[in-house]
Amino acid sequence: MLEVANLEVVYNDVVLVLRGISLEVPDGSIVALLGANGAGKTTTLRAIGGLLDVHEGDVTKGHVTFDGADITELDPSDRVKLGISQVLEGRRIFGELTVDENLAAGAYVNRDRKATSAAYDQVMTLFPRLAERRKATAGYLSGGEQQMLAIGRALMQSPKLLVLDEPSLGLAPLLVQQVRDIIVDVNKAGVSILLIEQNANMALSIADYGYIMETGKVVMDGDPQKLLKDEDVQEFYLGLHGDEGERKSFRDVKHYKRRKRWLS
Amino acid sequence: MIPTVVLAQAGATNDFAEMVAEGLSLGSIYALLGMGLVIIFKATRVLNFAHGALTAAGAYLIAAFASIYDIPGRWIPGVAPWFSWTLSVILALIAAAFLGVLLERAFIRPMVGEEMFAVALVTLGVDIMLRGITNDFIGTDPRPLGDPFGTQILDLGWVTVAYSEVAQFFTAVVLVAGVALFFRSRTGIAMRATAFDQEAARAQGINVGRIFSIAWAIGAVLATVAGLFISIFPRRSAGVDTSTAFFVFRAFPVVIVGGLDSVVGAILGGFMIGFAESAAVSYLQFDFLGAGFGGIVPYIVMLIVLIVRPYGIFGTEEIRRV
Numbered sequence: 001m002l003e004v005a006n007l008e009v010v011y012n013d014v015v016l017v018l019r020g021i022s023l024e025v026p027d028g029s030i031v032a033l034l035g036a037n038g039a040g041k042t043t044t045l046r047a048i049g050g051l052l053d054v055h056e057g058d059v060t061k062g063h064v065t066f067d068g069a070d071i072t073e074l075d076p077s078d079r080v081k082l083g084i085s086q087v088l089e090g091r092r093i094f095g096e097l098t099v100d101e102n103l104a105a106g107a108y109v110n111r112d113r114k115a116t117s118a119a120y121d122q123v124m125t126l127f128p129r130l131a132e133r134r135k136a137t138a139g140y141l142s143g144g145e146q147q148m149l150a151i152g153r154a155l156m157q158s159p160k161l162l163v164l165d166e167p168s169l170g171l172a173p174l175l176v177q178q179v180r181d182i183i184v185d186v187n188k189a190g191v192s193i194l195l196i197e198q199n200a201n202m203a204l205s206i207a208d209y210g211y212i213m214e215t216g217k218v219v220m221d222g223d224p225q226k227l228l229k230d231e232d233v234q235e236f237y238l239g240l241h242g243d244e245g246e247r248k249s250f251r252d253v254k255h256y257k258r259r260k261r262w263l264s
Numbered sequence: 265m266i267p268t269v270v271l272a273q274a275g276a277t278n279d280f281a282e283m284v285a286e287g288l289s290l291g292s293i294y295a296l297l298g299m300g301l302v303i304i305f306k307a308t309r310v311l312n313f314a315h316g317a318l319t320a321a322g323a324y325l326i327a328a329f330a331s332i333y334d335i336p337g338r339w340i341p342g343v344a345p346w347f348s349w350t351l352s353v354i355l356a357l358i359a360a361a362f363l364g365v366l367l368e369r370a371f372i373r374p375m376v377g378e379e380m381f382a383v384a385l386v387t388l389g390v391d392i393m394l395r396g397i398t399n400d401f402i403g404t405d406p407r408p409l410g411d412p413f414g415t416q417i418l419d420l421g422w423v424t425v426a427y428s429e430v431a432q433f434f435t436a437v438v439l440v441a442g443v444a445l446f447f448r449s450r451t452g453i454a455m456r457a458t459a460f461d462q463e464a465a466r467a468q469g470i471n472v473g474r475i476f477s478i479a480w481a482i483g484a485v486l487a488t489v490a491g492l493f494i495s496i497f498p499r500r501s502a503g504v505d506t507s508t509a510f511f512v513f514r515a516f517p518v519v520i521v522g523g524l525d526s527v528v529g530a531i532l533g534g535f536m537i538g539f540a541e542s543a544a545v546s547y548l549q550f551d552f553l554g555a556g557f558g559g560i561v562p563y564i565v566m567l568i569v570l571i572v573r574p575y576g577i578f579g580t581e582e583i584r585r586v
């Protein structure tokens with residue numbers, strides 16, 4: 001199980017981006033982390049994956065634990081070895097390498113040949129399209145294929161937990177569905193999922209639990225069905241209510257809610 | 265100088281063959297230097313101005329092991345000279361690899377995340393420092409590398425070639441093939457991945473720091489082999505001396521021509537410039553240009569290529585679909 005507890009992250013020693021965020025990903029579950037642009041979703045992923053340092057980010061409070069062990073200060077490679085794999089925002093495949101080489105790069109920490117070739121077979125079964133294009137230069141794949149490759153590359157590490165950062169970003173609706181189905185398949189194979197999304201509909205349709213974050217904090221969490229029915233969520237993440245003109249900012253609603261909470 | 269005389273005699277059989285031989289010789293040295301520069305640049309995004317000092321330091325290491333201290337030959341009675349020399353060179357290459365790793369860990373790693381220009385300046389400082397130390401060891405006279413080739417000549421009838429040239433060309437071919445194979449290996453793929461996207465490589469669990477060290481080790485080994493060929497008879501010189509480190513300035517145009525991030529470019533660029541220089545020296549005799557004309561040919565080729573293709577012949581603008 002992954003636990004993020006009261007995490008604070010500061011960039012460049014001054015910009016406080018995560019303000020005490022807490023969340024959990026129990027074994028075997030799919031957890032959705034939703035939020036608008038700039039809410040701090042990617043920063044949360046960096047804290048979980050160990051990639052804050054290149055962005056001059058630091059954890060100033062709180063911690064990240066995985067299966068009971070504190071991993072807040074671990075190197076990314078040690079986290080991968082523990083079973084946490086990540087699919088970065090924007091796919092980030094190695095464009096000059098072939099599909100097979102991308103997968104080999106994904107398997108870098110996986111030194112057990114049998115496990116690697118089993119993972120490879122699994123990826124090929126999961127993504128028949130990649131199997132057809134094994135020798136193709138990854139940079140020339142379509143956006144959908146690149147997303148498949150990014151997920152396949154992470155799966156080469158035989159993870160226990162897969163964290164995906166906006167895998168549906170920039171994909172046509174049909175491909176979004178495909179990505180969603182793949183996440184469900186991967187989860188069925190026993191991998192826990194933390195799904196970071198702006199596409200609340202897609203994420204909540206498959207999640208066991210959902211968190212909604214804004215400006216570095218969780219502002220709402222709970223059962224996906226409950227979240228989907230929530231009026232604020234509908235208004236701000238699903239665009240069901242009202243037109244652009246009368247959209248209030250979520251912050252106003254929050255204020256309002258906070259006041260309501262104080263009053264009650 | 266003596267080498268030029270030998271060269272003139274060897275070339276007397278056939279001017280064209282001599283031009284080709286010199287082109288191959290120069291080309292393989294340029295290719296080795298270029299490959300090292302490109303590998304370091306690709307993996308670490310550092311333009312290594314300390315490559316010249318590495319070339320000289322590596323050549324001196326060979327001189328030290330093979331000729332000055334005769335290690336390990338002095339402990340093996342009755343060993344064949346060529347065998348003893350080969351062992352010495354292998355030891356020197358291992359030492360050079362460690363030197364590369366040491367420089368990377370001590371001076372380059374702390375600069376991670378800094379401006380490319382700032383890091384390039386640091387390598388310039390490293391060059392001055394390492395060159396100074398190496399020159400102290402070398403002293404005033406050239407240090408022979410103790411190679412077993414001597415001035416032996418292979419007479420093929422239509423052309424005569426020195427043993428050292430044959431050895432040089434084959435070594436270059438083997439190293440090019442070795443580098444190509446390396447890039448297909450687990451570590452090599454990890455290096456190319458790191459070169460393309462460092463953060464994504466780290467996300468895969470690739471230890472980017474180790475990749476940096478390996479790149480510098482490979483660069484230093486290739487520079488050492490180049491240093492060896494720059495420092496032996498009959499084509500180049502009588503040994504490693506204080507000018508050996510400057511040879512690399514003839515190879516910088518190679519990586520600009522081939523493309524800073526292209527290993528294939530470094531190899532083809534190396535031979536292209538090697539041949540252009542050799543041909544210019546053989547066929548273009550302008551009195552007003554004097555004898556040093558060959559040395560500026562790499563820069564002329566570079567200027568012409570840059571006009572046509574600003575990022576080099578094989579340098580790529582990134583392949584990336586958004």
Ligand SMILES: Nc1ncnc2c1ncn2[C@@H]1O[C@H](COP(=O)(O)OP(=O)(O)O)[C@@H](O)[C@H]1O
Nearest residue numbers: 011015017036037038039040041042043044055
């Ligand atoms: N390297 C950085 N340095 C400073 N601020 C950053 C950096 N990366 C992100 N931020 C800021 O942190 C906030 C959260 O960003 P991010 O985690 O990328 O949000 P999200 O993924 O939810 O869009 C944004 O305001 C962004 O501008």
Ligand SMILES: [Mg+2]
Nearest residue numbers: 041042043089
């Ligand atoms: Mg983001």
